[in-house]
Amino acid sequence: MKISEADVEYVAKxxxxxxxxxxxxxxxxxxxxxxxxxxxxxxxxxxNVAPTCQVVTxxxxxxxxxxxQLRPGSSEAGKTIKLFKVPKVITxx
Amino acid sequence: MNxxxxxxxRLVGLYAKRDLSxxxxxxxxxxxxxxxDKNIRAFITLCRDSALExxxxxxxxxxxxxxxxxxxxxxxxxxxxxxxxxxxTTCGSRILDTYVSPYxxxxxxxxxxxxxxxxxxxxxxxxxxxxxTENSGMFVxxxxxxxDRVPGGSSGGSAASVAAGMAxxxxxxxxGGSIRQPASFCGVVGMKPTYGRVSRYGLVAYASSLDxxxxxxxxxxxxxxxxxxxxxxxxxxxxxxDIPVDSYTRxxxxxxxxVKGIRIGIPREYFIEGMDREVKAAVxxxxxxxxxxxxxxxxxxxxxxxxxxxxxxxxxxxxxxxNLARYDGVRYGxxxxxxxxxxxxxxxxxxxxxxxEVKRRILLGTYALSAGYYDAYYLKALKVRTLIxxxxxxxxxxxxxxxxxxxxxxxxxxxxxxxxxxxxYLSDIxxxxxxxxxxxxxxxxxxxxxxxxxxxxxxxxxxFQENLLLQAAHQFEKSGGFGxxxx
Numbered sequence: 001m002k003i004s005e006a007d008v009e010y011v012a013k014x015x016x017x018x019x020x021x022x023x024x025x026x027x028x029x030x031x032x033x034x035x036x037x038x039x040x041x042x043x044x045x046x047x048n049v050a051p052t053c054q055v056v057t058x059x060x061x062x063x064x065x066x067x068x069q070l071r072p073g074s075s076e077a078g079k080t081i082k083l084f085k086v087p088k089v090i091t092x093x
Numbered sequence: 094m095n096x097x098x099x100x101x102x103r104l105v106g107l108y109a110k111r112d113l114s115x116x117x118x119x120x121x122x123x124x125x126x127x128x129x130d131k132n133i134r135a136f137i138t139l140c141r142d143s144a145l146e147x148x149x150x151x152x153x154x155x156x157x158x159x160x161x162x163x164x165x166x167x168x169x170x171x172x173x174x175x176x177x178x179x180x181x182t183t184c185g186s187r188i189l190d191t192y193v194s195p196y197x198x199x200x201x202x203x204x205x206x207x208x209x210x211x212x213x214x215x216x217x218x219x220x221x222x223x224x225x226t227e228n229s230g231m232f233v234x235x236x237x238x239x240x241d242r243v244p245g246g247s248s249g250g251s252a253a254s255v256a257a258g259m260a261x262x263x264x265x266x267x268x269g270g271s272i273r274q275p276a277s278f279c280g281v282v283g284m285k286p287t288y289g290r291v292s293r294y295g296l297v298a299y300a301s302s303l304d305x306x307x308x309x310x311x312x313x314x315x316x317x318x319x320x321x322x323x324x325x326x327x328x329x330x331x332x333x334x335d336i337p338v339d340s341y342t343r344x345x346x347x348x349x350x351x352v353k354g355i356r357i358g359i360p361r362e363y364f365i366e367g368m369d370r371e372v373k374a375a376v377x378x379x380x381x382x383x384x385x386x387x388x389x390x391x392x393x394x395x396x397x398x399x400x401x402x403x404x405x406x407x408x409x410x411x412x413x414x415x416n417l418a419r420y421d422g423v424r425y426g427x428x429x430x431x432x433x434x435x436x437x438x439x440x441x442x443x444x445x446x447x448x449x450e451v452k453r454r455i456l457l458g459t460y461a462l463s464a465g466y467y468d469a470y471y472l473k474a475l476k477v478r479t480l481i482x483x484x485x486x487x488x489x490x491x492x493x494x495x496x497x498x499x500x501x502x503x504x505x506x507x508x509x510x511x512x513x514x515x516x517x518y519l520s521d522i523x524x525x526x527x528x529x530x531x532x533x534x535x536x537x538x539x540x541x542x543x544x545x546x547x548x549x550x551x552x553x554x555x556x557f558q559e560n561l562l563l564q565a566a567h568q569f570e571k572s573g574g575f576g577x578x579x580x
Contacts, residue, residue, distance in 0.1 A: 008456065015414060015459040016421065017452055018440035031457060033515050038403040041473050044480070051475030052482055054302040054332070055531030057289035057556055062331035069328075089423055089435055 001039065003031040094121025095129075097258035101167045101315045104261065108151075108161050115155070115166035115210070119148040122168045122212060126259045134234050135244075135254040137173045138181055139213040144168070147210045163318050163342070165208030170260035172251045173214040174221055175201055175306070176295040184297050185219045185229035188446030191426035198295025199330070200264060200306045200323040207322040212260060215250025219448045220417065221271055221299045223247050224520050227511055228450040235507070236278060238546055242504040245275030248309070252279040255309045262319050263309040268300050269405050270499075270524025272307045273536035277499035277549025280538045282316045282566070283309045287556045288531035289334035291320075292327030300412035301332075303405075303528040313537065313567040317341035320559060339560045345567045352568045353387030355561075358492030362398040363523055369502040375540030375548040376498045382572055383496070383565075391492055395484040398526060400477050402518055405525040407461050407474035413451075414458030420446065453514060482530045489555045494565050497523050499536040499549035523551060533559050537566045 005024040008031070012019045019027065094117075107113040123141055130136055151166045171177065174184045176194035183189045197205075205211065218228035226234040226249030234249045236242040237257035244253040248265030252275035255263050265272040267285035276283025284307045291306045298304060308319035321341045327333040344350075359380060364373065384390055422428040422442030430441030447455070461470040488495060500523060510517040527534040532553050539550040554562045 003460070007460070011456050011460045011463065014463060015455050016418070016436075016439045016443055017447075017455065018437075018444040019452070020444075027453065027456065030453060030514055031460070034406065034457060034518070035460075037515055037518075038407060038470065041400055041403050041407075041477055044397075044400065044477060046473060046476035046480070049476040049479050051472060052478040053475055055288050055482060055529075055556075056332075057287055057336075057531055058332055058334045060326075060335040064328070086423055087428060087431065089438070 001035055003028050003035055094118060095125050095258035096122065096168070096261050099261070100312050101164060101261055101318055104167060105161050105163065105165055108155055108166050111155070115148040115151040116145065118166060119144050119168060119210060119212065122259065126213070129257050129259055132235060132240055133237055133253050133257050133259075134232050135215050135250040135257065135259060136170070136213040137183055137185070137216050137231055137250070140177070140180060140211055144210050144212045151208065151210070162208040164204065164322060167209045167261050168212045169204055169209045170213055170215050170251055170254040170263040171201055171211055172217050172248050172263070172265045174217060174266060174297040175264060176297075177201055177211060177214065180214065182214070182297065183231065184221070185217045185231055186446065186448065186451070187230045188420045188427045188442070189425055196295065199292035199327045201295065203323045204264070204319070209322070215248070215254055215263065217250055218247035219451050220297070220413070221247040221266055221268055222413070222450050222454055224270070224274060224517050225505070225510065226250065226275075227507065228448060230448045233507060236504050238280060239504065239544075241506055242546070243278065243507055245278035245504060247271040249275050251309050252276055252281055252283065255279070255281045255311060261310075262315050264306055264319075264323070265309055266296055266304055266306050267528065268303045268409060269528050270521045272309065273499050273524050273534055273549070273551055274521065276309055276536040278504035278547065280547030280549075281309055281311055282313055282535065282537050283307065284316050284320060284535040284562075285527060285533065286320060286324065286559055287334070287533045289332050290533070290557065290559065291323050292330040292333050294327055294329035298416040300409040301416065302412060303409060305528070313563055313570050314342065314345055316535070317345055317563045334557070336557060341560055341563050344560045344564055350564060350568070351387065352383065352565050354389065355494060355565060356389045356391060356492040357383055358391050358393035358488055358495045360393050360395045360398065360488070360495060360497060362395050363497040365501065365522075367501065368498065371542040372498050372500070372502060372548050376496070376550050379539040379550045379569065380496060382569060386568060386572055393488045393492060393495065395488060395526065397477065397480045397484050401481060401526045401529060402522055404474045404477045404481065405521070405529060406457065406518055407470050408478065408529070410454040410458030411461045411471050412458070414455045414462065417451070417455055450514070478529050481526055485526070485530045485532060493554065493561060495553040497551045497553070499523060499551040503542050503546035503548055527553055532556060533562055535562050535566050537569060
């Protein structure tokens, strides 16, 4: 499938990226070539195949008591610093 | 002091006998970096003061009669996508230009607990996305064997630092071959452990279901030493495996240890058209050497190999598009366009902060996950991942170890593949199946081209068979050596 400049614009909006006009054609061409290669997967019939999101190798369920634990030997963050200062993100209308 | 001709065990032996002090070595290494790194450019950040301070402390412990541990005073380089407390972690990206880690990665902490001294943080393709280290937002790293060529990637700085004798061992991360491919290009040992073997806590996520931390070294023994130090369950990584860690070094030292009778599978699909003639010859030479060592060589099939690159670039980019959503100008320092409102600030920050390849992969991943394409691309890739995993499960019923070339060609020229992203992606063809299947893999040097460029072979084994892989690699090394150091 060919990726158009309009596709690039749409996906860039979803991804919160601001792509300058002069880069859209190049990106559309590169992504089209990659997607063309990816479409070789269509040769395979995977109707009855289960998806693998992750190859699970851990034997213990990753759930523990919801207790605050400071990691030994690690940061003081959270112990001495209660708040992190970030630049203002809310603007006046 | 160049570290090319010494190994960790010999160095620690010299410390124990008081023939050499840790401070002398760390000073010497820093001088070597000042001399050599002007050309190679492996390091983004050097930890001069902390390394010298740790060296002084190690010397006083040794002077007080404490026996040095296996990695005491060993100078280590770490890839700059692993956190080290109070030190910048850039991931080779402008978007993290001013970010300083408030904590250390578990693997880094464990290395330091074993006595290792972190001397610096190494260059990488931005957010580990690339195969040549040319995608770094900082600078290009050069291959110590030929400065006109790439060191491989994405852990190119770590591989180059060990190959050039600027670090004794190093840590890298491997999502699709980012340890094994640069190890092969730089003529060193590089290992990607089983998924879950080494904690990912403190490793900046690229593709969480594929990422794994692992060692670079000149010899298999050092690789085993580092792996032993960094492996094991960690409460801070929900995918960490709660399975005991073998003593990898003891496995190598067992008297009479051999690979006799081990079944080695050679997948037909990995000897493709267009493969470099000298790479093919070197890998075939390695197969013959294993035969001489008493291994049984069997041809096997991994029929879905040809779909691996497509599968990988869907899954990895989909995960990356989600993982990298957090870099929005709010929390990590770098920010652009703050005057235009929140959404504009997000877009402008990400536009200015991310490099070309990162944006390309975020776009591809977002596309694969977007409405109307999810089933056709992302879900399909997850299903093909199952087929690739099943290929390996079937193969490991017949054989113990799989041997392949690590890469189809030796190190390519700087700039050779940058114009065509797909050709760069295809250079990962032999390494990415291992990540998709969560297997352990190791690249070891197996020869050189007529132009003196290193060639690597890859050994793969079933989940948690690191011991077997290291033994197979060690016996190969012992039987002929990868170079002067291992003999």
